[in-house]
Amino acid sequence: MKLSVWTYEGPPHVGAIRVATGMEKVHLVLHAPQGDTYADLLFTMIERRNHRPPVTYTTFQARDLGSDTASLFKSACHDAYNRFKPDLLLVGASCTAELIQDDPGGLAEALDLPIPVVALELPSYQRKENFGADETFFQIVKKLTTPQPRTENISCNLIGPTALGFRHRDDVEELEKVIQNLGIEVNVVAPMGSEPSDIVNLGAAHFNVLMYPETGESACRYLEKSLEQPFTKTVPIGVGALSDFIAEIETITGLTNLQNKVASRLPWYSASVDSTYLTGKRVFIFGDGSHVISAARIAKDEIGFEVVGLGCFNREMARPVRAFGKTLGCEALITEDYLEVEGAISELAPELILGTQMERHIGKRLGIPCAVISAPVHVQDFPARYSPQMGPEGANVIFDTWVHPLVMGLEEHLLTMFREDFEFSDANGPSHHAAHQPTSVQKENRSEEPVPKENSSNVIWMTDAEKELRKIPFFVRGKAKRNTERYAVDHGVIEISIDTLYEAKAHYAR
């Protein structure tokens, strides 16, 4: 057993629902108890869909256990087919139904429906949501695709977008624009927006664009093997990645001189003097593996931050994230325990967190600005406005989103100059962020209970030094405190004075 308050991912059958809901003319019959329908509201509320997810739950109850659940499942399949008349039926079991060992695949087979039926294996006690989505789509592709004559013009499929995906809606639109600008046709986008007949037709494309490794990699690998379609390995989030992505397409297609056809404002915005203050800002990055790798690259190479820590919650991506972390000199944190993430963040005291909705809340608690780069996300990250992460517009969106929560350059200087000003003290936080304004309660605490009494190393802060520490702008204070304490321990200093503070500052000067 594992004690858990928060989970980054849902169970695998939620992944299956994400695929079914993304597609058209597909229906999923899920062998599941009453209550599992909660998953519907992720789609109707968070993603704000205007229809029910195409899922029928068998809703078995305690009194059905024993004999009745199998016939319940069969009648649910039968009714779902008659009511919704899908072109493809998916059947699977949620965690509880996995335990009662009815065989959804076999039971559905016995019904002899006039449409293809895909039986899903969703091992709920070992795997999670992303696996569920990846596996479901892979099984659909495996069942339906057949070799097709290639299209006359060069074309590709966009693989991986699902319902409840972080910015999948706009990434698809943006990437379609990019691809069409390169003179390449888009054959099928799947699973999102496709129907079973489109899946049959996947084989007509010359290659596949793997948009999201988490949800589309198994299908792409299968298509590479069975239909000899190569697929792209770079996720085109960020200017550099987009350029590499296009280079990959040049290699795959033999087309040349594609690079100049896309442009983003990020490089100029980032080069302009207004952005100088972003240099070396310390950033911590957490989320799903592919968004973390993309974000780390942008942070380092395109905005000039220092990546001080990174990690992901999906073990499937542990290897590439670890490898990428090494190139930045960071040990990647692979965990699904948010307390570990919180521990790492407070230890590193970054100036900016890029993460999921959980890191946003950690940031709020620790008073560190945060921007969201990955699922899981709240309703506000399914915005009404166009806001992709991929492609040139995606890079624009990312620049704005990440810079916005930071204290602006001028404000940063003024805060340092006038830190004793009662209306303009750092305790008020960035002026453009009402939510960051600490309450008066916190202010009182500040004066009564001076900053950092507790520390593991038993060094003591003298009152003067403590006061001086509080004059340091809040966004670097954590780091200053940590460095000073480490310096004190290393040099056998037991009481930290103002001198110790500045000696440490000199010692660690960048």
Next chain:
Amino acid sequence: MPKDAPQLGCADSPILKERGQHEVFCGLTSIVWLHRKMQDAFFLVVGSRTCAHLLQSAAGVMIFAEPRFATAILEETDLAGMADAHEELDRNVSQLLSRRPDIKRLFLVGSCPSEVIKIDLSTVAEKLTEKYSPNVNVINFSGSGIETTFTQGEDACLEAVIRSLPSSEKTQLAVLGALPDIVQDQMMRLLEQLGLENVFVLPQVKFDDDVSIGANTHFICVQPFLGASYEEMVRRGAQPICANFPFGADGTTRWLWAIAERFDVSKAKFDKVVAAPKLRAEQAIAAVASDLRGKSVFFFPDSQLEIPLARFLAAECGMELTEVGSPFIHKSLVYADLADLPATTQISEGQDVDKQLDRVFDYNPDLTVCGLGLANPLESKGLSTKWAIELVFSPIHFYEQAADLASLFARPLKRADLLKVST
């Protein structure tokens, strides 16, 4: 009685009983509000990743406020051998209690997976109570979807709490059901003004609260979903008081009067106590009800609050009832409210959601009360909806909340009028 007044009485009318797909929460969801009410309690769900995911989806942002609930997620190895499960739980609980030494009551909450593989949580609870006595009391109940629907989780929890209470022969009044603090205070003030002494509320806020039950305990429910708790009280010898539920001016008055009668409070004294707040409530409702009068409403099953709320909307706000669905109907509890519903109302118990959706489109009601999985899909088809969960989380009982309760139903209709852009 005016000529056009509807004929009342659904107490004996046939109930449409359906089974099929239920679009409802399971009992685990109750933990989201129970843990706030019971301040020294921790709820440990023994379940799967699905249970944890459900709780965080239902709890919304509350999940980030150091909530006193968590899930012990079953892993592959736990499914293999049962002896293991007890040890694993023991380890999890000790880890938990060392992190939260302030916990006095620990609820081990059963889920579908733990019920299906038959982990004997009640034995574990007994053993753990022995181990941690007297500091921590460990109690077990089930919030599984195969056994409980949404608010029934509170019922199962409260039933287990009642079972663990000591006996006494004291003459006293017990009020059953968790209420928002401010509402509970209003209720206690009214009961005090009626001259009642020895009143307590279950579940108690703190474990240390001195609470006992016996043959001279009279009890009344403040929530309609407490069927099992009701029966457990009766089994312990306590005497039930049944009345309409305290929604609206009239509902509150009838609920209070049933208690007053039992405790021999004079009519004159009763009238004096309730006159002012009752008038206040009636006037406040009248201001809101003009938007509701003559409008039709359809209830999908959700919380068992549907029948008393339908009575309030029909009798006090002038709405017309089409179908009133409830996940379960405990007739002994909701008898008074059922008897006050217009006889033309279709009462349904259980659910086959697809068939019920067919019916809602046939009725085409002005307002549909339903869960969040259905609300947006119905809105997009042109039906105005009120999402039902809010009725469990908001203060809606007793006089001072009567108009707020009516407003919850009036707001979606008002909004539909306000918006000048079509979808």
